[in-house]
Amino acid sequence: MLNIKYLAMKHCFGPVPSRRLGLSLGIDMLPKKTCNLDCVYCEIGPTRKYSTHRARYTPVGPIKDELKKVLTSGKVKFDHITFTASGEPALHANLGELIAFAKDLTDKPVAILTNSTLLHHKEVRRELGRADILLPSLDSVNEASFRKINRPAPGIELAEIIKGLERLRQEFQGQIWLETLLVSGINDSEQEASMLASVIQRLEPDKIQLNTVDRPPAVDWARPVSLSKMEKFSEILGPKTEIVVDFRKKIAQGHARLLETEILDLLARRPLRDDDIEKLFASAAKRAKEILARLEDSGNVTKKCFKDENFYMLAPGIGPACEHAENPNAEKEH
Ligand code: SF4
Secondary structure (H helix, E strand, O other): OOOHHHHHOOOEEEEEEEOOOEEEEEEEOOOOOEOOOOOOOOOOOOOOOOOOOOEOOOOHHHHHHHHHHHHHHOOOOOOEEEEEOOEOHHHEOOHHHHHHHHHHHOOOOEEEEEOOOOOOOHHHHHHHOOOOEEEEEOOOOOHHHHHHHHOOOOOOOHHHHHHHHHHHHHHOOOEEEEEEEEOOOOOOOHHHHHHHHHHHHHHOOOEEEEEEOOOOOOOOOOOOOOHHHHHHHHHHHOOOEEEOOOHHHHHHOOOHHHHHHHHHHHHHHOOEEHHHHHHHHHHHHHHHHHHHHHHHHOOOEEEEEEOOEEEEEEOOOOOOOOOOOOOOOOOOOO
8 A cells, every 4th residue: 555645754755656666665865965966967956065975964863763664564565665865875874774774674675876976985885785776877988978967076087987887796796777868969979879888898787777858957958869869879788778768658748858859850850741740749749839839939940831831840050969959068167
């Protein structure tokens, strides 16, 4: 039985349905937003001040009390316990203690989401050792793209992240599901995919989960990539890769960003008539036409009449990678 009263707790939330983890009981251990990265796609918002050291950001007593209450009640149905956070969970100095505490109270698998930045520390890998599934992120192995997307705190090095992931694989007995999130025009090229594929060979994750921007990001220019681009990327990464965004469902629901990306991607290949829009987007056709009208107003799309039919096409100089967005190279100040 799902008991939604736990949604109101301070640290335990959900259970929430997750495409990656089924019904996930979340544990948030950090004050908003305690992180050493400032990812452009972060759905929690921008990192105003970096947190770079492991510390007891919140007392463990109340987290344990909530966990005990939920796990011993027997009333909450879930598939995984997921340690996530309003930031990077491994920054909490008591992460290992909390994982062990949860494992002693339940047989359900414990999963940890991490941005991978602290995995080169032996102590962090040791603490994560009792988890069942680790979901580390690695968005790019290209230094420039890594800095543009993840905007790390000073001192965080991509080479150390990769080294940490390698060591993790050598030591960790459970499942490793590596997540890569693609941002249009930054880490979505075939060259990026090939570079990542060669590093992933060494990291030997059990799964690679490809994601894109599908929630309001920290910066507006962080745009999703199209399904066709994700499929190409996935093909290059190999058979362990799965696309975790449910494009078709989200587009049918009228998800504005994904819809806009799909429209631009289609227009890059051929002009579209009104009835193409109806057929392609079905229940989301009205929303797609509103987006086309907006793209036309902003000068990214033009409409031309040919043999009494209207055709939408990309304006000269506009490509599918959202060139109309703000300059993604702009550095953020901290
Ligand atoms: S690592 Fe996670 S919490 Fe930190 S900025 Fe990136 S997305 Fe946000």
